[in-house]
Amino acid sequence: MNNIRICLIGAGRAGEVHGDVYKDYIKNSEITAIVDNNIEKAKSLAKKYNLKRSFAFHNLKNAIDNIKFDAVVVTTPTFTHPDYVIEAAKNKIHVFCEKPMATTTRDCDRMIKACSDAGVTLQIGFMRRFDPGFIYAKNLIDKGTIGKPIIIKSLTHGPGLPGNWALDIKNSNGMLAEVNSHDFDTIRWLSGAEYERVYAVAQNFNCAAIAKKFPDFYDTATVSLTLKNGTLGLIDSVCPCFYGYDARAEVVGSQGIMFIGSLQDSTTITCTRENSIVIKQTMSWRKRFHEAYVAEDRHFIECILGSKEPLVSGIDGKKAVEVVIAANDSILKGKPVNIDR
Amino acid sequence: MNNIRICLIGAGRAGEVHGDVYKDYIKNSEITAIVDNNIEKAKSLAKKYNLKRSFAFHNLKNAIDNIKFDAVVVTTPTFTHPDYVIEAAKNKIHVFCEKPMATTTRDCDRMIKACSDAGVTLQIGFMRRFDPGFIYAKNLIDKGTIGKPIIIKSLTHGPGLPGNWALDIKNSNGMLAEVNSHDFDTIRWLSGAEYERVYAVAQNFNCAAIAKKFPDFYDTATVSLTLKNGTLGLIDSVCPCFYGYDARAEVVGSQGIMFIGSLQDSTTITCTRENSIVIKQTMSWRKRFHEAYVAEDRHFIECILGSKEPLVSGIDGKKAVEVVIAANDSILKGKPVNIDR
């Protein structure tokens, strides 16, 4: 069995997270190329991964023309996803695309079609679906342990803002897209239902400087959701959040309640007179979801090798984009918005 | 120092909670009369409390005419509060009134004026303000431990429905009033700000039978709130909730996060192969807030003795009524509602 050869598109933080996983944990894979329009970043990451033939490229076309690989892992800014994904698909290259999938549902449709037409795998990066705690929770819900979900609450508070390109909501769909796509996906996944209606409120508490350039920028938001099966959803969003990286969910069922995730980084607890009982909190999504990233990337390789449909599909990516757009619309209009169809 | 003599108005569950506290824990007080329009319930409770002269009355007027007391504790259905409170005030009797204070803000205003005119104490039963965990949290917030509150989430899931009179929303303002008044008060108290806008969604998952008679009845709701200082609020409500009595809050601040309350009834934990790690949950508000009820009732006596203004005033009661009415309005209209003034 030959290794699956991977081209990383995007040499930033998220690219490195996946690169490190492929390098250290996924045996039947190898990283063979890095693409980034910042060629220096691409070269730097290539060096870290000891590429046998050091191929760092400025764009995907060059990479395809010069070196063979089986799959791309796309971690560039959201608005660049469609072009990369479609170009890869046309060249019969399998695609792992980070969330948010795109900034419009039309782009999502084009990406899905391109991959489908080419017969290549398309997996979207909702890694929480590979987290042991979330999987265990989903199994318990499906077994009926807490009855039918009636309220699902999910939150992500992220410690650091994404790149400058994301500060303009028109460019990025804002923090609800960049940070809370996961929550929208989690509620949909755990409920097993589609979104019907959304009401969102946003504030900018800590980023007055950004607001000067981008008046619609928000760093704090709450979202109230209704799903087609009647389940209610609540999301709260804070980014930048100063206390750590926080990703949790709480599911109220007709017969019980469930808590998913923890802010604790460690089970080690100390107590001293001065500091009281202290537990280290999670500071980074990279560490919080390390095990999920390994499982997600392993799954991608297994889907390619086994010609299997990924657990997180283009449709899942699109549905999160759709509801995020409606939520931003609600913020701007100050009233609830129905999800189309 | 003579004991403060108390007349319990309402011989139901809430009346007994306060009665038990006065009987067993509040030394400079004594229960001297019970009023309930169900005279048998009044007599039964009178017996339990070994009233020296067994005075159980059908209405407040009879009690006032026949026996002397210094204060009333009103725990009857909400819509009866204004008449009892105003009658007590006119007779220079101090008033402790359970939440919700009334069903309209106009009634609240009348109650406040009556007590003010008579110069008697008026305290409203938001006992969470006397819970050690909530007080400690409020102190930490005020000290700035987590910075300025930016999102405050509060929930109450109650195990059992209130009396039949409460099932008609027109009569009671529904579960948001009966169960979640505490959450509306908590968010206002912790934020130190007034409400500006509310959006609420409700469902009826488990009570189809009630809906036949009262189509507007809901057993599940979510509430999205904006306060005048920008703080955002979220409430979720479930009643009846089958898993226990759940009252918790989570405050996201500009510099940190805070969790208030716990579902745990005990710190005793067991683990067996069959049942895994098990901790007994709280099943009753009486037990969950026992210490708060003692402190609340002790405070009422101290206010009377010291001519002090209670920590929870009629204004606090009215503000909760006001936002609950707006939330119900939002549910019916399907859109956000501004709080007047």
Place this chain on the structure above:
Amino acid sequence: MNNIRICLIGAGRAGEVHGDVYKDYIKNSEITAIVDNNIEKAKSLAKKYNLKRSFAFHNLKNAIDNIKFDAVVVTTPTFTHPDYVIEAAKNKIHVFCEKPMATTTRDCDRMIKACSDAGVTLQIGFMRRFDPGFIYAKNLIDKGTIGKPIIIKSLTHGPGLPGNWALDIKNSNGMLAEVNSHDFDTIRWLSGAEYERVYAVAQNFNCAAIAKKFPDFYDTATVSLTLKNGTLGLIDSVCPCFYGYDARAEVVGSQGIMFIGSLQDSTTITCTRENSIVIKQTMSWRKRFHEAYVAEDRHFIECILGSKEPLVSGIDGKKAVEVVIAANDSILKGKPVNIDR
């Protein structure tokens, strides 16, 4: 029903703990006298309790000669317990005696006999038996939830040293008596068995100054116990302990495990970047066991009024003294010691 009139013997910290409880929480009781050989302390506490006739006495005889009371609460240094208890009993006065009951089992026997002969109540102050968490745990054990107890671990780490009189082990039986009597009682109570054998090791880590005067003084100890039914016990002792007041137990059963108690003072949790997740720890036994003290003192009054045998008897007090003496013997000899009989 007349109030039970109480004479506090001992106006120190423990005396004030019981005094405050009787004053504020136990309705059918009143404090009528204070005895302390430091008359100023007695007077000061008498003032705090607004004694109707301000009776503070230098010794018990004077109090008995001058004022009537039904019960004494003995909280003076351990070595003074026998004389006070026996004098009270001879005067037909009921006795609540703090732990440790005495410094020798012979004294315990004399105290038990005096109370028995006089027909008065004798209750020993193992308040953990009145703590809701410990009671709940005991009930679960007796129901067989975790099978038969095979290892019981109990610890007390106390923040502050007792009075100077206690630093001489010959006078006090040391910290195992003053601080860990509770643990010895807890293991015996939870196992339902008597002690057979004990091995103890002690160190002095933080109190070099005390060791100069009292070379046998220890501030840290571990105790290994065998009970007659085969159950094994472990105790660890630290006093002074700088991080708080810590009292917990862990019971391994043949079918499961149980954790009793918590170091947490509050369910309120904060998290900030600088301090991580923080929970306030318990700093004082007075607060940790407040509810237990109320229940313990209420029980004492009920036993007097109902002529009932207290849940914690003189035998319980004696058994703890017996095993503590054996443990100290083991420390000095460096080998295990059998418990007599």
Place this chain on the structure above:
Amino acid sequence: MNNIRICLIGAGRAGEVHGDVYKDYIKNSEITAIVDNNIEKAKSLAKKYNLKRSFAFHNLKNAIDNIKFDAVVVTTPTFTHPDYVIEAAKNKIHVFCEKPMATTTRDCDRMIKACSDAGVTLQIGFMRRFDPGFIYAKNLIDKGTIGKPIIIKSLTHGPGLPGNWALDIKNSNGMLAEVNSHDFDTIRWLSGAEYERVYAVAQNFNCAAIAKKFPDFYDTATVSLTLKNGTLGLIDSVCPCFYGYDARAEVVGSQGIMFIGSLQDSTTITCTRENSIVIKQTMSWRKRFHEAYVAEDRHFIECILGSKEPLVSGIDGKKAVEVVIAANDSILKGKPVNIDR
């Protein structure tokens, strides 16, 4: 860089744990041979790992004669460790040896010398030293967060008995060796001191049938330890333990306390009326220490590649053997035993 070729000696549970890790997680390694005196087990595991040339061997000599490899991973019964390790060393093959290292300190010395003479790596399998929670705890201790350790408590309760060969204490040193070697190593590691004295008590509660054949067999034990720097230690041991796999430590320092490890298998929590609050417990050491096994095996490869001394040396292995032997001696003699030297 060529892969490090590994020969697994022992095709049982522990062998498979390491094999799975090498197969799935350690990129610069490959499994090239399996040795087990049960050749069918060796063949079965060889098949699972898709060995390129399917080499399963009955003994190590055959393997060495027929195939090249760089390292062995020894997971066979303890008494077989010395011969395997010494034979590997003589053939210049690196050695990873599971705990307990051997059954006598003389054997440990021979193993250490053989590896030293041959200049090969010798690493002992105390994987807790690679667990993130334990490492974090060790770092905090070394930084002085809780002051100097004064009491260290460590426990292992294992769900299942080891193989029949281990039931005879003379053959295996009993459960203190098989199950609690980790605790002896943990206390020594965290304290940074050597053992001075040990007192142990043991019982057989659940395994009467085994006791018929091996009267010295125990399934429950407590151990009291004194270290040369004065630190006190306590271990409790239960195996078989019916409620799960439990491995935790508690370190009392001169300035604070620290808790290491958790019985929780998941951060997902449910609550229902019938079952109360439920958290899944850890059932297996394989899952509990999965991350530690990956880090441990990665470290072994890095030591070989970098000619580095492993973090867990033969001396560490020997010190645990030495104190376990003294503890068993204490159980049999009923008195404390000094550790030689």
